[in-house]
Every structure is written in C-alpha cells, then in structure tokens.
Amino acid sequence: MAGIRIDGVEKKFGQATALARIDLDIPDGEFLALLGPSGCGKTTLLRIIAGLETATAGQVFIGDRNVTELQPRQRGIAMVFQNYAVFPHMTVFENVAFGLRMRGAEDAEVKAQVARAAELLHITPYLDRYPAKLSGGQRQRVAVARALAVRPSVLLMDEPLSNLDALLRLEMRTELKAVLAQSGATTIYVTHDQTEAMGLADRIAVMHKGVIEQIDRPQALYERPATRFVGGFLGSPPMNFLDLPVRAGVVELDGFRAAAPGTDRIIAGVRAEDVEIADSGLPFDVRVAEPLGAMLLLSGAVAGQTMRVAARPDMLISAGQRLYLRPDPARIVWIDPATERAVRAAA
C-alpha cells in the first residue's frame, strides 16, 4: 500500500500562480478531502498527483517512489473524473475491465474483478449495456467500479458527485463512504461541497488561492478554524464575523462582555448556533426570518454588522422584531483583523 507525499509543489500558468509551494503528507489508507471554492487550485493539485499536469516545481511521492517525472499510467493510480469519463463506445463490462486489461490481467482475473466491482456498486444487471443507455447516477457507479476494479492503492476523485442531482448525491455519498472504507485505498477527494467533505473524509485540507489554509479532522476544522476563510467556508450558514473594539483585554458592546485577545480591534467569529436569544445582550434587529425545518434562520444586524442566528424552529419570531443575543464566549473564535488568522484568547 502507499501513502502520498507532496513536497514543495508549485504550479504557475504564465504569470499566474495556481499553487504556491504545497506540502502535504497523506498516510497510507487515509481519505483526504481537498476542499475549496472553484479556482483555489484543488483540481490542479489532484491532476499533478495523477500526472495529468506537470508541476512547475516540487516533487510527488507515491509510497517510496518519486513519481514526479512518470507518466500517469506508470503511477499505479486509479481516478474517478468529474464527468465520469466512461468510454461511450465500450460496454459497461469493458469499461470496468479497461484498467485490468491494460495491466495485462488474465481473462479469469478480469471477469472475477469486474464481477466484484460491479457487485459492490450494484451495476451487475447493466454489464452488457452501453453507457448511453444509463442514467447519470449509473454512469457514476460505472466510473467508480472501473477505478475499484484495479484494486488501486491510490484513488483520486475529482468532484465525482457534482453532476448528480441533490437527492442522488446524498444517496451516492453514503454508499461511496461504505464502499471506499472497504477498499483501503489512499483516497484524495476533490470537492467544493463542504457537506460532502465533512461527511466523507478522515481529514480535510481547505484550499484558498493556491494555498492550503488548514488541514485537520472535519469536526476540528468546524470548531477551530485557523483562518477567517476556513470559518466562512465551512458550515451552513457560514460563521458570523463581528468586528469589535478591544479595551484592556475585553470586548464590550452594549450588554455583551467577553475577554478577548488583541489590543485595538478584534474579529469575533461566532457560529449561528452558538448564540442564545435572551432578555438582554447584543441588540439584534431581525430583517428576514427563514423557517428551514431544523431551525429558524434569522438574518439581521448587530451594531451595523450582518449577523445570522439559528433559532429553535418553534420560536415565533418575525421580521422587524428586536432580539437580544448572548454568544457563548467559550465558542467564539478570535481572529486578528490584520492577518485574518485565528488568535488564542488571552488568559
């Protein structure tokens, strides 16, 4: 089996920097999600690992091998593409068998592995069909089966679920997690969908503008974002950021008081659900109230700054109402306004 090590990988397109010195260590068997908005460089990084793109600088190791100069076919990887890339002129069977045949596997071996992969992804009934006769979800399964059929030690996935509709995506996500857990392959999964990343991955690397902002377990990322970007990107609704004045290690605004780091100003990162609605505290004018089922999402302003609050769904609150908020000081993430990085609260 094989872990993956990325050593100072850089990618420039002309003057533009797509990746700025990425270092990454992925232990054998880990499921790592590369998460970020479009254009953050996550797909470029994946394609460099696959050998479909060449890095401007830096090196890629798979297991103990330096694969930087190797062709994709020499890297011993499997990949699932965003648009599935299922070969339209081959039957499902031939698609799933493709990688095995290219490795020169014997017929019996090919049959056995295709049968196993097809069973795993429930596509056995379609093996004789051509992809044109399949739905998007079924093609997706074929693409995954094709990758798993070669028993890869490294599996790369490029937004594999992004072309499915919402319901199917949820279903496939659950199934993928079960199937991939069995495969034991070191998996890199590129996505822009934070729920997907949170639900599937052992660890998530959040990327932004060609840089890995933070890499950690999903829950840790959610609770302790290292940067303002990570806090804002993870979670729905995203974290609120209130720019507050600090005086003598304390922020004080209307009825709210908390010890805070910094000397002049500080940004308080507050999750919508970490706020209690009380009789006194930060005055909050509700502009819009959206009943979302699991919660009642309130949008409005605190001291002139936008703020979203998750209220219990049974509360009777409507637009125009004034509420008072008490954020849980222990769960506030303090962020330096200059560096936009999280800072530890002063004792």
Add this chain to the structure above:
Amino acid sequence: MSVGLRRVVLWSGVVTLCLWVLVPIYLIALGAFGGRAGVFRWPKSLLPWDATLASMQTFLAVEGVGRAAVNGALVAALTMLLSLALGAPAGYALARYAFRGANLFRLLVILTRAFPLAILALPLTVTFIRVGLYDTPLGVALVHTALALPFAALVSASLFMGIPRELEEAAWVFGCSRLQAFRKVVLPLALPGLAAAAIFAFVISWNEVFAASVLTVRNKTLTAYLLTVLAESPLHYRFAGGFLLILPSIVFIFAVRKYLFAMWGVSNK
C-alpha cells in the same frame, strides 16, 4: 393567418424547393438514358419513353470514358487519403494543445479559403513537368489535397474537440500510453466523422475541373475529360457524362448528411 393555412403555405414552399432541386436531376437523367433519339425528340415528354440502358452503355464504351472514370476515382481516393493523413494530425493538435503558433497555423489554413486555389495549378504545371508529376494522378491529387486539406484539418479539429479530454485522460490513468489512448478511445469515437470528412475530400476532388484539366493531358479525371471533349461531343453524351458526375454526389451527400454541419458550422469559426 390560421395555423392550418400557415402549414399549407409552408409545405407548398418546401415541396416547391424540393422539386427545384430534384426535377433538373431527373431531366438530365432522362437525357442521359434517352440517347440520340431522346435529345432530338420534340416536343419533349416528361416520361422516360426513350430511356434505355443501351444509350448509357454506348457512352461508357466511348474511348477514354472508362479510363477517365477510373482516373477520377483514383485521384479522389488519393486526395482523400492524403488530406486526412495530413489534416487529421493537425486537427488533433489544434483541438488538444494550446501552443505558440496555433493561431498562425489556423490563419494559414483559413487563408487558403480566401484564394481561388485551383488557379494556383497554373505555375505548378512547370514544376510538375520538371519533377515528373505532370499528367499523373498523384500530381492532380496533390493539388486537390491543397483544396481538401483545410477542410480535413478544421473538421477533424472540431471532431476531436467534441471528444472530451477526460476520456483520454481516463485512458492514460488506467494504463494507456498516448498512442494507445488515441487508438483505443479517440479514434473509434472520431471515426464516423473522419469518414465523413474523407468522403467530402473525395467529392471535392471528383468535382474539381480547373486544376485537373490544366495538369493533365492523357490521364484526365472524368470531370476534366468531359470538359475537354465537351465542344465536340453530341448532346446525349454530354448528358450521360453529367449524370455520371452527379450520381456519386447524391450517394455521398446521403452518407455524410449527419456531419454536414460539423463540417461547415464549426469550420467557419
């Protein structure tokens, strides 16, 4: 206008235009099979009273016709092979790579269209005589390839562009070299379109008359042969020849009809 009336107007227009295309072809077919008697019949009948296979056979037996037809087919086949062999790789490069000079090459290809290419056969007579290509099928095919190559290149570029890059990448990842990926994935998918482009090159060559006439003396293509003997041929021979020229076109256009738009629609970008 009511919906019903509109449909009547639309369909009568469509049918009229279909007749406008088809009736002249029918008439020359009558002329081709009517023989001498048909040509001089007055007044003409729209029904094939004079049509016999014999008159067509007589024409085919005329000295030089058979040979010209074979020559024409040979030149067209050579043109087809050459334009595809040269044009398809260029099309692949245009479709798959962003490289310095791509636009310059595209310009060169498109520029050929703003020139009446066949006329360029004039100076080539001298060159061809010198290198021994004059009056040979290969010589004519070379000039015809210059006509067909831009099409082959632009059409195959649009074909290859229509084949998602991901398919090729998937082939690489799953163990193919570049060449293997091209053979196993790209080629099978592009084949019908490439065949259409090839057929189109065939038609271009089969129909071209100026260069073919200028560059040959004895080894004329059918089109060039007919042009040369036009003045001294009786009318029914001319019609037989004309019909013989049209026949393959009808079949070919039918064969490539699915790709006509890929050919013209994209290649005019």
Add this chain to the structure above:
Amino acid sequence: MERSRALPYLLIAPATIFLIALFVIPLVQTVVLAFVDDGAWSLTNFRKMVGDLNFGLSLRNTFLLVLVVVPLQVACALLMGVMLQKLDKGRDLVLWIWTIPLGVSDLAAGLVWLAIFQDRGYLNTLLAAFGVIDGPTNWLSYESPGSMFLAVALAEIWRATAIVLVILVAGLQLIPKEYGEAAEIFGASPWTRFRKITLPLLKPSIQSALILRTVLAFEVFAVVYALSGRNFPVLVGEAYAWQHVNQNNGVAAAYAILVMAISLAATLAYIRALRVNPETQP
C-alpha cells in the same frame, strides 16, 4: 515532458509543409509568372490581358454574375433555413434533398441546365405548350446574351445555394431558442423576431457564407463553359483559354492574379462591412 511540448508541432508539421509547397509557393510563382516577361519585371502580361477583346466582357460578366447570384443565394438560403426550423417532421429528408447540389460539380450543374435550355429542351417544350414560341429556339448563342446570362445564373443558384444553406442552418442551430421565445412573450411579431433577433445573431455565419460563396463565384467557369462554351466569357474561363488554347502562361497567370485580387478585396470588404463584435454574440 519535453516530448509533449514538441508534439503539437510535429503534428502540424506535415500539413504546414504541404500547404507551403502547394499553396504559398505556387502563389508566389503565380505572381512571378504574371509580372515577369522575358526574365524581367514587366506589366506586359497585364497589358495583353487588358487589350484582349474578351477582357472587358469577361470582367463585366463575372461581376454581374456575382452581384446577381450571391445575394439571391443568401436570401434563398435564409428562407430555406427558416422554413426548416418550422418543420416538425420530415426535416432530415428535406435537408438531404436541399443539400444534394452540394456534391454536384459546376460542370455537371452546367450540363443539367443545358438539358433544360437546349434548343429542343424542356424549357422550350414548356414555352411551346403555352404558345410563347413556335418551335425549338436557341437561348444559348452569343446573339442572346440575356437568356444565356439567365441560364448561367439559374444553374449557379441551383448548384451553390446548398452551401450557403448549410452554413446558415449551422448558425441558426447555435442560436438558443430562448431568445426568440423571450421576444415573442414581449410581443414581437415573427418578422420582427427574424429581423431583431435571428439576423443579428446570425451575422457571423452570414459573413462566412458570403466570403466563401463570393470567392467561389468569382471562380465560376465550368458551368458557363458547359452551357455556352466561350460565348459567355468569364475571368477564370479566359485564364483557362489562355493557358490551353493560346499556350500563354503569363497572361493566364495575370488573370489568376486579377481573380485573386478581387477575391481578397471582396473578403476584406465583407469583414469590414459585417464586423462582428464578439461581445454581442452569445
């Protein structure tokens, strides 16, 4: 990875070399051929060309043909394209029939119309049936330039409208339906929709159809030759005659240069007149 950088150049190299050998070099040679006489630069060939009896006639005839045929073809093809869009069934069959002439050579087209226009042809039969003429009449002699022109023009329209049609239909297919539907909802009549939506968005296709057709129309030769021999002189026909009958490469090349100059000028004129702002296209 060095290899992959060289790959595209290796792929275009054969085509480039070929086009240089059979397009660029002959182009230069034609220029030389036309402007050189007895080993020195001179305009002799052009003087001979202009001094020829047929020169003025062929120039006039060619221009007249282009000016009459090309606009009619574009109008006709537009009409056909719009009709095709309205068809709900039989579209493929109709399109196939309409594009058959695409594969018909100009020589064959000339011969087809010869069958119609000859003395004892179908046109005369029809005219006689209506009592317009008494018996076989010659429409294709130099004594009847009007009818000869008509025959040539009809043959050209019959043959080469298909190519314009294909280019325009390809363009029409690229125009999203929503634009027309949006205009319809806001109350635009079919004619307004055609003028305000379809035509402007079709401009690039119309431009390339015009360029292609005009260049080819200036090359008109075999149609004319099949219908009337040299009774109706055109530019490329004269080039052919100088080369073949008079065995004079120089004057033939001068004609070639003239045709090329006109074609290029026409292309440039179209590009200027129908300038397409890419930002106004979908």
